[in-house]
Structures are given as C-alpha cells and as structure tokens.
Amino acid sequence: MIVLELGLSLAVGFVVSIVILIAFGYDPLRCITIMFSYGFRDVYYLLSRATPLIATGIAFAIPLLAGLFNIGSEGQLYIGALTTIVVAHYLGNGILALIAGICAGAAVAGLIAILKVYRDINEVVSSIMFNWTLFYLILFLITNYLYDPTIPHQSVSVPKSVQLGIITIGNIRITIAFIIAVLGAIIAYLIVYRSGIGYAIRVTGYSDKTALYAGIDPRKTKILALVLGGAFAGFGGALQALGIVPYIDTTMSTLFGLGFTGIGVALLGRSNPIGIVFAALFVSGLFIGGQMMELKTNVPPELADVIIGIVIIALALPYAYRTIVYWIKTRAKVRRL
Template sequence: MKVDIKGFAKPLIESLIAVIIGILVGAIILAFSGYNPVEAYSALFDGALGSKYGWAMTLSAATPIMLTALTFGLGAKTGLFNIGGEGTVYFGAIAALILTNIWGNILMGLLGGIIAGIAWMAIPALLKVFRGVNEVVSTIMLNWVAYFLALYIIIQKIPNPKDPNKTIAIPLSARFPIIIKGTELSWAFAISVIAALVAYYILWHTTIGYELRVSGYNERAARYAGINPKKTVIWSFVLGGIMSGLAGAIEMMGRPPSYAISQGMANIYGYGFDGIGVSLVGRNHPLGIIFSGIFFGMLKAGATAMQIEAGVPLEMVRVVQGIIVVTVAIPGLLDLLKRVVRK
C-alpha cells in the first residue's frame, strides 16, 4: 500500500507552525502581564514532560479527550458537525457506575458506556435523518438536556450515602490497574489508543468507512455512487456515540482516587468540548488525534507547575492555554470550513 507522504507532511508542518505561533503569542501576553515567559513555559514543559510523573499525568489527561475528539473527527469526516460528545460522556460515566456496581467487572462497565453512548447519539441521528434537524442545533440543545438529566440521576438516584459530594464509586474489581504507582495513569489510556486505531481502520480499510468519507467529501457524488447518505449519518453518530460513551466509562473506571462522579460533575465536565479542539488540531484524523490529545494533555498537566514554579495565576494560565489551543486549531478549522463551502 502506497503512503501519501505529502498528504501527511503538509498538515503536520501547518500544525507545527501553528503551535509555534500560539506559543509566541502566549509569551507576548505573559510578558505584557508582568510574567517571565521563559520561566512560565519552562515550568509548563518541565511539569508535563520533565519526569516520569509528569509524563504519566500528561497521558492520563489525554485519555478521555482523545475519545471525545474521535466523536467529532468521525462526524467531520462524514460532513457533520457533531458536538454532542459532551452530553454523551455524562451518560457513559453513569452507565459504567451502575453496571459495575451490579456485575462488578470492567467489561460490563465498558459495555454500559458503549450502549449509553449509542442510545444518546441516536436522538440527533434520527432527528437529522427523518426530520432534517441540523446536528449543530440538536446536539447543543441535547448537551444541556443531558447535563440537567445527569445531575438529577447523580443527586437523586446514585448518591454516595457516606459522602454527599460524590456518587457511588466503581467497585475495586472493575477498576483499571494503575500503570505507574502514585499517578493517575491507568490502562484506560490503552483503550483510547486502541479506539483511535480502530477508527483509523474503519475509515480507511472498510466499506462503511469509505462510504463515510465519500459522503463527507461530496454528498451529491456519493448519491450517484449508490451510497445512502442517511446510512452514513446514522453510522457516524453511532460510532461517535461509542467513543464518547467509552470516554465517560473509562474516566470512571480509570481515574483515581475517587472512581466516582464528583459534585456538579466537575470531574467529567468539559471533555466533550475539549475533544473538538483536539480533533481540529489532529486535523480530524484518528492518528493525528492521538498526538494532539497528548499535546492537550501536556497543557493540562503542566498548568499546575506553571502556577507553583513560575507564579503565574490560574486565570493567566488558562488564557495562555486558550490562545495556544485556538491558534493550533485554526488550520483544522479552515479545512473543515473549506469542506462545508465545497458541499
């Protein structure tokens, strides 16, 4: 099989340039705000990559957002703007908590996340196929429905009787083993990498993957080729639901120390939205998402060191992170907009 080196080199170079620009813009803002950018970035990279602990925390932070990025990326390859990963994560986490407390094993937790993800993503899929509802509108609204419905379930149905600040916990028998003791890195990271590899295989080595890509590139041409666009839409949402549902499940089963949903869903909120940026930085490609997920994990893991060692307040850390993320995501966003305009 011939590999298109130029096809990989161009987006890689564009992303690297965007990373450099984002870092430079962040450095300028830090300097104007009275902080030493060299010290700040040194602390960030040292905290995220300078030790075994730093690497472990980086990979741990990357684990769930790689999966939610696959949800958005699979949608983008099909010509959809699926931003419903956020709500799907909530129900994947809840399903894993309930099923592992009933059956007490990892497989049931993963299965629960998958089923919950497919079920929740089926709603915007059916609305799109049978009623023509734009997926951006439906998924945004359903994210809020999911948020408040999940809060109700967490508070009313599965609270921890010994600690009202969190839900019931994943039992010991259903928790992923920790790879490096004293860190949050578990074998859940392997699930995310395997999922990305499976997504790559589906997209480029199966009939359904070919149909998804053709439909996303040019729906009219896909129709002439005998491809059913309704079928590709449903498959895209189903695969996306599996990924985000798994994200919620493995976050519960592989994140010490609580292995539960905390008050206000603080420990699972935002993963779906972060996944959009990760996917755009990875150019909506499953293999690119692995590396962009690690890059985002580095930014998250190094934030604490940036505050402690360089004295940069949390708000400024988030400003710098946001600037880097937006800058790096621009090339992928432009690709997506070009595809929309072409359609």
C-alpha cells in the first residue's frame, strides 16, 4: 500500500513538473533524465549532503509524534554547529565538541518547550522567532569575535586533527559523519519505538487526555520530545561542522535551509527514523540533480527549485494529510468524552 502510494505520488509530481517545464519552454524528458542520472552518481557528495538532513528530519519527526511542530530545528542546527566549532577550535576535542553541539540544540528547544507548556505560547511562533534571533546572533559573533583573521568572512575552523575523516570501500568514499548520522537514526528508532519514552511521546501525540488516562504526564513528555528534537538538530549541526564543512561563513551558506528541508525529509520518511535516512538520500539526490540540470540545460535555479519542491510535496502530502486528519478526528473524539 505504501509503495503504491509513493509510486502514484511520484507520478503526480512528475506530471506537474513536466507541465511546468513545457510551459517555460524546456525539454522535460531531458531535464528529468539529467536530474536523476546525475543526482545519485557521486556517492560521496550524496552521502555528505544527506548527513545533516537525517538529523534535522529526526529533529522534526520526534516532536511531531508528540503533536508538536519543531520548526525551530533550523536555529537549533545553527547554534549546534557554532558551538561545535568553538569547542573544537579552542579545546581540540572532537567528542566534547559533538556533545556540546547536541546540548546547545537541546537547550534552545528546551526554551521553546517551556514557553509552550507553561506559558501556552505556540511553538511554531516561538521557533520562528528563535530561528531569526540565532541567525543574526551567529552572524554578529562571527563578524565581530569568532572570525578567522586570515579569512575574515568566515568563522574560525575546526582543526584538521579533530575533523571526521573519510573511509574508502573499493572505489566508494564515505564520510564518517554519515555513518554517525545513521547510527543516530538507529538510536532514534530505538527511543521512539522500543522504549517507554517513545511510548509516552506517541501516546501524548494522540491527546493530553489519552496520556493522562495512561498515567503519563503530557507536559513533561512534550518538553522531552522537543528537547530530543533539538538535540538531534544540534547533532546535525555538529556533524556538518566536524565532517562536512568545518566553518561558518557570513552568508550562512553551509547551513541555511537544512533545518527547514528536514521537515520535508521527515514527512517523506513518515516520521520513522529509518525511513528518514532513505528520504534524506532521495532529497539530497534531487538537490544535486537539480544543480546539474541548471548547468546542462540552463534552467534557472528558481525553476529547478520549483521542480524539486513539487516532487517533495507530492510525496509528502499524503502522509501529511492523513496525519492532520487523524489528529483532528482524535481530538474531536476526546472532547466528547
């Protein structure tokens, strides 16, 4: 059933994409062929692009299972990356830097959770505010205090001795950061589906009354779900800094959008951490293929982004629709009790 749904969704996405490409005067068959033939060709680049998306996808998925929308994974990723870079640069300890990045992301999410649970401030609103606050705070810190004296437009870097390396299997290069991200996804799966914490999160997602009936404190569970989400967003930022790009520039080009893209990845992966790994690989392939489509067919970057967005939305929409309808029906039933 899921395979049929994905197949039909992908077909719809392709049909809409073809219509748009024809409308703008481009050869749709050539464009889509280039996107998929080049998007998954360079394994190392594909895995590198997917690494932070695995983490930000999980960062959105875990709170979603508790009925919360962690739009703040973008800012949590930023602060996780910066904290990791600072700790790695000044202390020279990669493990400590990774832990620091995770804790930084969790701390920001914890503030959002407290505002939600104890002050009833919508987490979407507070998350967006935190995203932009952290965006400009990090730019301020890089520009004034944490810049590299030899390259003023970027931050200090993670020392090479601390950076995660690359392993080679035959002719295939794999960044160690990707392997760690997959291990993180496995841990997330065990937490969500094989632990009491995950059970509490999923029950709370049905409704607060359901959680209370099961002997679960929904307030504490929501805080925990958001903190776990923030921890994984910070984890993504840490892996990006330690294993992909060891600095942040003043345009935030290496980080911007990774948190928001994780939302689509989470929906594609049906909020399952293992599914999110494959969704991150697929989305990364689309981005890489979109870049090659721009180079080889002169398609404008904006149009390439539209095509990628249509495919992702087409694949994610059925799950998003079912989730929203299920929550509405469940809460309506609970109110009648």
